[in-house]
Amino acid sequence: xxxxxxxxxxxxxxxxxxxxxxxxxxxxxxxxxxxxxxxxxxxxxxxxxxxxxxxxxxxxxxxxxxxxxxxxxxxxxxxxxxxxxxxxxxxxxxxxxxxxxxxxxxxxxxxxxx
Amino acid sequence: xxxxxxxxxxxxxxxxxxxxxxxxxxxxxxxxxxxxxxxxxxxxxxxxxxxxxxxxxxxxxxxxxxxxxxxxxxxxxxxxxxxxxxxxxxxxxxxxxxxxxxxxxxxxxxxx
Numbered sequence: 001x002x003x004x005x006x007x008x009x010x011x012x013x014x015x016x017x018x019x020x021x022x023x024x025x026x027x028x029x030x031x032x033x034x035x036x037x038x039x040x041x042x043x044x045x046x047x048x049x050x051x052x053x054x055x056x057x058x059x060x061x062x063x064x065x066x067x068x069x070x071x072x073x074x075x076x077x078x079x080x081x082x083x084x085x086x087x088x089x090x091x092x093x094x095x096x097x098x099x100x101x102x103x104x105x106x107x108x109x110x111x112x113x114x
Numbered sequence: 115x116x117x118x119x120x121x122x123x124x125x126x127x128x129x130x131x132x133x134x135x136x137x138x139x140x141x142x143x144x145x146x147x148x149x150x151x152x153x154x155x156x157x158x159x160x161x162x163x164x165x166x167x168x169x170x171x172x173x174x175x176x177x178x179x180x181x182x183x184x185x186x187x188x189x190x191x192x193x194x195x196x197x198x199x200x201x202x203x204x205x206x207x208x209x210x211x212x213x214x215x216x217x218x219x220x221x222x223x224x225x226x
Contacts, residue, residue: 004157031212040123042204042216043158050212058213090157096212102148103214105157 003027004106006091012112019078021109023091031096032074033103034058034066037088046089049074050096081113116141116209120217128225129197135190135220137205146208147188149179152219153201161203164188175199200224 004025013019023032030051035043035058045058047066055066063085067075078085091106121136139147146165150158162173169181179190188205205217 033213035216040218042118042120042218043214044216045213048211048213056211092158094212102160102163105150105159107155107157 004091004093004104006089006106006109008109009107010110012114013081014114015082017081017113019081019111021076021089021091021111023074023076023106025072025091025093025104025106027093027095027104028071029093029095029104030071031094032068033092033094034064034074034076035090035092036060036085037090037108043090046076078111078113081111083113086111086113116207116215118205118207118215118217120203120205120220122220123218124221124223126223126225127195130194132193133191133195133199133222135203135205135222137188137190137217139186139188139205139207141186141207141209145181145183147179147181148206148208148214149173149177149188149190150204150206150216151175151201152204158204161190195222195224197224197226 007022033048034046037043049068065077089109092103094103117140119138127133148163149161152158162171164171164181172178202219206214
């Protein structure tokens with residue numbers, strides 16, 4: 001079984017709709033991240049959470065919100081989707097152990113906003 | 115601000131040829147550098163990382179990278195590529211708070 005799972009894997013929606021992307025992990029990590037990937041831009045950080053009570057904005061948080069329901073679950077919401085939010089979204093986790101802090105990625109959610 | 119620049123957006127190469135994917139970073143503090151690979155329709159997985167110590171870092175699948183502080187580079191190399199190495203490769207630098215800043219990505223296309 002995958003350590004980091006994302007649902008749904010693909011989603012097509014319309015402008016103005018509310019969308020929630022979910023991420024679950026079985027790695028026992030404290031830290032979780034949401035990124036979006038756009039061609040030619042690499043991955044950009046939307047939000048990150050270092051534990052259940054700690055939520056932080058990344059470089060492109062406008063238009064998004066998150067919820068850390070439990071150590072293992074971190075959801076990303078688009079309150080009113082717009083076409084330029086069409087992208088590939090990745091969830092990642094990491095376990096802070098000094099220098100290592102390797103991030104582990106889910107398989108991604110491809111979101112299309114019409 | 116810290117940043118990462120991948121100098122090539124696409125690198126086509128023939129099978130069994132050597133390849134180098136270039137990455138430059140800007141950072142005013144201690145540098146922790148990573149290369150991730152993304153195979154088609156998959157998430158990213160770690161290839162290798164530089165935290166400290168030897169500047170030549172070996173990773174999975176025969177890849178290696180060399181940290182060059184004077185040139186602020188962390189280029190990825192493989193002496194002989196396979197078709198299965200076709201993927202997108204991302205260089206990243208760790209910044210304050212444990213976050214990663216990614217480069218724009220390099221698409222490696224290995225042709226028979």
